[in-house]
Amino acid sequence: MxxxxxxxxxxxxxxxxxxxxxxxxxxxxxxxxxxxxxxxxxxxxxxxxxxxxxxxxxxxxxxxxxxxxxxxxxxxxxxxxxxxxxxxxxxxxxxxxxxxxxxxxxxxxxxxxxxxxxxxxxxxxxxxxxxxxxxxxxxxxxxxxxxxxxxxxxxxxxxxxxxxxxxxxxxxxxxxxxxxxxxxxxxxxxxxxxxxxxxxxxxxxxxxxxxxxxxxxxxxxxxxxxxxxxxxxxxxxxxxxxxxxxxxxxxxxxxxxxxxxxxxGSPSLGERLQLHREASKKIKAAARELGLKQVPLDENFAANGMSAFYFPDGVTAPDVLPRLFKKDVIVAAGLHKAMKEKYFRIGHMGISVVDEQRGDIDKVIASMKEAIGQAIESKKV
Amino acid sequence: MxxxxxxxxxxxxxxxxxxxxxxxxxxxxxxxxxxxxxxxxxxxxxxxxxxxxxxxxxxxxxxxxxxxxxxxxxxxxxxxxxxxxxxxxxxxxxxxxxxxxxxxxxxxxxxxxxxxxxxxxxxxxxxxxxxxxxxxxxxxxxxxxxxxxxxxxxxxxxxxxxxxxxxxxxxxxxxxxxxxxxxxxxxxxxxxxxxxxxxxxxxxxxxxxxxxxxxxxxxxxxxxxxxxxxxxxxxxxxxxxxxxxxxxxxxxxxxxxxxxxxxxGSPSLGERLQLHREASKKIKAAARELGLKQVPLDENFAANGMSAFYFPDGVTAPDVLPRLFKKDVIVAAGLHKAMKEKYFRIGHMGISVVDEQRGDIDKVIASMKEAIGQAIESKKV
Missing domain, CATH: 3.40.640.10 (Type I PLP-dependent aspartate aminotransferase-like (Major domain))
Incomplete structure (x- = not known):
């Protein structure tokens, strides 16, 4: 990756x-x-x-x-x-x-x-x-x-x-x-x-x-x-x-x-879309377990090719993004002017989703868990 | 090439x-x-x-x-x-x-x-x-x-x-x-x-x-x-x-x-421009020897990175371009609406000029000579 x-x-x-x-x-x-x-x-x-x-x-x-x-x-x-x-x-x-x-x-x-x-x-x-x-x-x-x-x-x-x-x-x-x-x-x-x-x-x-x-x-x-x-x-x-x-x-x-x-190619276009839905569900479920709130208010209106999550209370981008970077996982900072500093974005489109053998989605989830955990921990000290 | x-x-x-x-x-x-x-x-x-x-x-x-x-x-x-x-x-x-x-x-x-x-x-x-x-x-x-x-x-x-x-x-x-x-x-x-x-x-x-x-x-x-x-x-x-x-x-x-x-890199920018001038002179001289007329009316106002020549009388693009193509030399047809069918264009920019070891310019000249010669010959028959 x-x-x-x-x-x-x-x-x-x-x-x-x-x-x-x-x-x-x-x-x-x-x-x-x-x-x-x-x-x-x-x-x-x-x-x-x-x-x-x-x-x-x-x-x-x-x-x-x-x-x-x-x-x-x-x-x-x-x-x-x-x-x-x-x-x-x-x-x-x-x-x-x-x-x-x-x-x-x-x-x-x-x-x-x-x-x-x-x-x-x-x-x-x-x-x-x-x-x-x-x-x-x-x-x-x-x-x-x-x-x-x-x-x-x-x-x-x-x-x-x-x-x-x-x-x-x-x-x-x-x-x-x-x-x-x-x-x-x-x-x-x-x-x-x-x-x-x-x-x-x-x-x-x-x-x-x-x-x-x-x-x-x-x-x-x-x-x-x-x-x-x-x-x-x-x-x-x-x-x-x-x-x-x-x-x-x-x-x-x-x-x-x-x-x-x-x-x-294989998977077909229909299968590709299904793989995006599944990867998305997995990432969103993992974030939910970590207590992260999604930016989309209704999960029926949340993208399947990307996710946007608010940072936990007291945690900001510099607490999380560099920790992910160290694990070779680069996510994007916020962009919406109303709350730019308060959330981050993960893309899950294309080969990282379709080529499951790569294990990208599992790696993103594991790294996110660690990074968010460490960030929360660091705030307690 | x-x-x-x-x-x-x-x-x-x-x-x-x-x-x-x-x-x-x-x-x-x-x-x-x-x-x-x-x-x-x-x-x-x-x-x-x-x-x-x-x-x-x-x-x-x-x-x-x-x-x-x-x-x-x-x-x-x-x-x-x-x-x-x-x-x-x-x-x-x-x-x-x-x-x-x-x-x-x-x-x-x-x-x-x-x-x-x-x-x-x-x-x-x-x-x-x-x-x-x-x-x-x-x-x-x-x-x-x-x-x-x-x-x-x-x-x-x-x-x-x-x-x-x-x-x-x-x-x-x-x-x-x-x-x-x-x-x-x-x-x-x-x-x-x-x-x-x-x-x-x-x-x-x-x-x-x-x-x-x-x-x-x-x-x-x-x-x-x-x-x-x-x-x-x-x-x-x-x-x-x-x-x-x-x-x-x-x-x-x-x-x-x-x-x-x-x-x-080497050659420097100034040397590059000089190499373009020299390659251009060589190609234009070869065309002159073949009796081809340049599209630019005054040689002082002719590009150094490309040339445009009229076909000889009676010769058209289909007589010349495919013959060049067979020699792996691809030139461009005419584009100017006033005489689109009557001329062709050769580019001589970048590595084909600057990297002289490639011998591209000599190959273009040799191929042009042969192709134009054959085209004229074919019209005589």
Missing amino acids: TPGCSIPGPIEVADDVLYANAHPSMSHVSAEFVPVLGDCIRMTREVLLTTTGQPFLIAGSGTLGWDQVASNLVEPGEDVLVLNTGYFGDSFADCLQTYGAKVDQITAEVGGVVSQADIESALKTKKYKIVTFTHVDTSTGVLSDAKSIAETVKKVSPETLTALDGVCSVASEEIRMDDWGIDVVLTASQKGLGTPPGLSILVASEKAIKVFENRKIPPNSYYASWKKWLPIMQAYEKGSPAYFATPPVNLIYAYHASLTRITK | TPGCSIPGPIEVADDVLYANAHPSMSHVSAEFVPVLGDCIRMTREVLLTTTGQPFLIAGSGTLGWDQVASNLVEPGEDVLVLNTGYFGDSFADCLQTYGAKVDQITAEVGGVVSQADIESALKTKKYKIVTFTHVDTSTGVLSDAKSIAETVKKVSPETLTALDGVCSVASEEIRMDDWGIDVVLTASQKGLGTPPGLSILVASEKAIKVFENRKIPPNSYYASWKKWLPIMQAYEKGSPAYFATPPVNLIYAYHASLTRITK
Whole structure:
């Protein structure tokens, strides 16, 4: 286990994925590379259980997915509803406003989710172009109920689009894009998708693409513009190169290696999600035994790919994190502005969960027990 | 020599750079990684011969540099002058307009550069916020005279900023950012900088940063916003982590390896540029002997890191490129819309030039001679 394994992204990456990232230089328009990017487009659909969604794979951080939504699906002055469950909801709202959206937010209490009733009443007051939510807010470990949110939107305001920020959920939480009727899933390479960071991954439904095509004014971003990227993605999928900006060739090879594991390897995607649920249960049970309180208020709305726990009373990050570090277990400090100093976060996504032989989860649990125990002990002295 | 070596980017990458790209996952806020990104910021300055410029290293393609200029240094309705020497001038203008700039262009004839006299008269008619130019337009191999452009701008309109698009020139052409008074150099990782693609690299002068800080309205991009990135770059350089978007950790390790070669290795940066000039002369002389006409009209304004040659009369890309491919020499087809089918492009940047023992340049020349000879012969039959 290398350090870095137990933060909620970048997660540890399988060796074959790392090797692929060291692929010798290859022209982005070569006959060898074109089908690799084409396959990545197709396999991205498989991960999200969509047959008709349009993937966009662009060099960038996950953040770039917000720019794509804000500049392609919203026009200046249009109303957007942000369901805010933490740090990343704040930022998504900020991004939407940058491109001219009028943003209303429903902000959940810390550790909570936005209720369907609140979503329903907001949708009744105003015609929203799009409702956005963070599937797993990496700052809190809160898991929003994507299926119910999409259902509520469709029931109350069928024209409104639904965008799921899945940076911390794709390939570690269940997402049935077509069945649930999600219009946008945006994510990044470095979490459940098990690839080094640097790739912005987004899939738009046919309905979202239609909304984009019917814009009154052109997209108000250049680099994030689907007007530029849609023909590129379509060309590569059909097997021809096209040029707007040089793709991150090596990272595409790495993503291809990881997607091949996820969509064609063993365990299957369904089994992977089950393994994430089991690992999560194990870690959360161990924390409960230690008397640690979860940040998510309701265990039904807690992520399966990460956990966030408050420190015991009187204990702080410097009491715990260095003790874990000494055991080669690196966890993340708090991020939510309301209580940054009071909690920590553990990632359990990808190979550390799926490759059970590694024993990562047991090691994390044992180390957490020791470190928390020692920290509490040290405070008594 | 692996295929891909002889296109004008992505260029072939040294083995230690590839190994660095396969670095095990590392937290972007870890004590190990923070100084690596800090070093990259410092070494980027060294490559551009600036002591006060502010680097921005962001996951993205080179294209993202245009968004940075357009959304941070120009406000909607302001006038910008684009010196257009090919495909990339068109695109930079398109990007500037997307963010609301009023763009005037001086378009050079195909293969030519914009004259200083034309720049001077344009600057006298209007107050431009910024003058942009493509240092080497990858579509034509034309090298603009960066030093003279900056001098003219300073002489006629000292408040106007000068932005150099150096995607195809940084580390293969001389750029003295401070001495010449260039306000922005934007580039990407996959050409002269010898790193896999996926990193947008930009350096802004103190003057540019002041212009940015005195904006009347906030930047109108989110992902490309210096308001977000400036504190991040400053923090990492000082040795503390900060978060806006996850950096492309592996690629930063790779960039670090390549920058270390360029700024601390042998040959020195100055010697590197000299080697690029010599390799370029050799290739251009060989082409001249074959009767090939260069796309750049004046050899004083031809790039040192790439070449663009017209095919002989009656010969087309399918006659030449597959013949080169069989010899493991991959060159690029035409890109400029005016004569896409009529010419080809050879990249000669980075290790294929600097590591002379590889013999890449001689191989390219020998293969070109054979392929062009055979192509001409085949037309006679």
